[in-house]
Amino acid sequence: MITIRDIANQAGVSVSTASRALNDNPRISAATRRRIQSLAARLGYVPNYNAKSLTRGEANVVGVVFPPSQSSTQGNPFFIDAMRGINRVLTQRQYVLSVAIGETSDDVLANVSAMVDQAKVKRFVLLYSHEDDPVADYLRLAGLRFVIVGQPSVSHDDDYVDNDNVAAGEAGATYLLDKLHANRPVFVSSAVDWPYEQNRRQGFKQIAAKRGVPTVETQLPRADAPIASITEWLEKHPNIDGILATDDLIGLSFYQRWQHVHPDAQVPLVSYNRSISLPLPNVNFHSIDLYPERLGAAAAELVFRKHSTEAGHENRIILPFEQLN
Incomplete structure (x- = not known):
C-alpha cells in the first residue's frame, strides 16, 4: 500500500x-502540487x-x-x-x-x-x-x-x-490586578505562542487597557535555549509586581528564574490548568482550572x-x- x-x-x-x-494547499507552489499529485496518481x-x-x-x-x-x-x-x-x-x-x-x-x-x-x-x-x-x-x-x-x-x-480563552485571559488579568493589586504585570507565554496563548494575551491586554495599567510581555525560552536570555530580560525589568502565565508549568518556571534574579522580591502569580495539587511554600500562586478532563x-x-x-x-x-x- x-x-x-x-x-x-x-x-x-x-x-x-x-x-x-x-x-x-496554496502555500505549496502550483508546480510542486501538480508534480506530487501526478506522482501520487x-x-x-x-x-x-x-x-x-x-x-x-x-x-x-x-x-x-x-x-x-x-x-x-x-x-x-x-x-x-x-x-x-x-x-x-x-x-x-x-x-x-x-x-x-x-x-x-x-x-x-x-x-x-x-x-x-x-x-x-x-x-x-x-x-x-x-x-x-x-x-x-x-x-x-x-x-x-x-x-x-x-x-x-x-x-x-x-x-x-x-474554553473561551479570551475570557480566561480577562479573568486572570482581573484577578491579578483587582484582587492581588498588581500595577506592573507581565504576561508570560511559551516560545511556540499557541493560539490559546494569543487569545489569553488578548484578554489580558484588554483588561489592562481598561484599567490604564502598563504591561510587558515575554516568552519562556525553549528548554534547549541559553538561560542567559531570560536572565538578561529579568534584570531589565526589576519593577514587575505580578505575573500572568499561560499555564502552571510556564508560570512556575518563570517564577523560579525571577526569584533567582530577584531573591528578595515576592510577586503574585496567576496561571492556568490547576495542575499543582500541593500548596507551594512562599509563593502567592493562583491557578484557574480549565477542566481538561x-x-x-x-x-x-x-x-x-x-x-x-x-x-x-x-x-x-x-x-x-x-x-x-
Missing part, C-alpha cells in the same frame, strides 16, 4: 509538504484508504494526537487529564485510545498516517491547534473524522472543543457524531472554566 511517506520519499520532499500538496495512492465509509473496516481505536515537541509534552498534566476524559468515554463505547507523538510535525504526521494505513484508525482527537497544521490537512484530505481540542483556523470548518470527554463524544456545517449543529463546543474569587 502506498503511503504519504512513500510519495514524499520519491518526490524528494518532506512528509508535510507531500500532504499539503495532495491537499492542494501514478503510484496508485488512495488517500482515504476507503476511510470515507466509516462503517466498514474500522478499528475500535481513536488516535489521540499530541502537539509536536522536543520536550516531554505528553507529561503535561493538562494532557494527562484530557486523556483521562477521552478514555472514560471510549471505554463506554468499547474503544481504546492510541497516542501519536513526535518531535516534529513530520514525525507526528508519519505516526498518524501509519495509524490510518496500517491499523485502520479513522477517528482522531487533536490536542492542539495551529495554522497550516499538516496533520489536520492530512485528516481532511483523507475524509477522516477528527475533533480539535482548541479553536482551529478560521479558514477551516473543523469541529472543536475549547471535561474537554477531553466532550471531544471524545463529539468524534462519534457526524460532522455537519448546518446552523445550530453543536460541532463547536465552548466549555466554562473556573472563576477565581
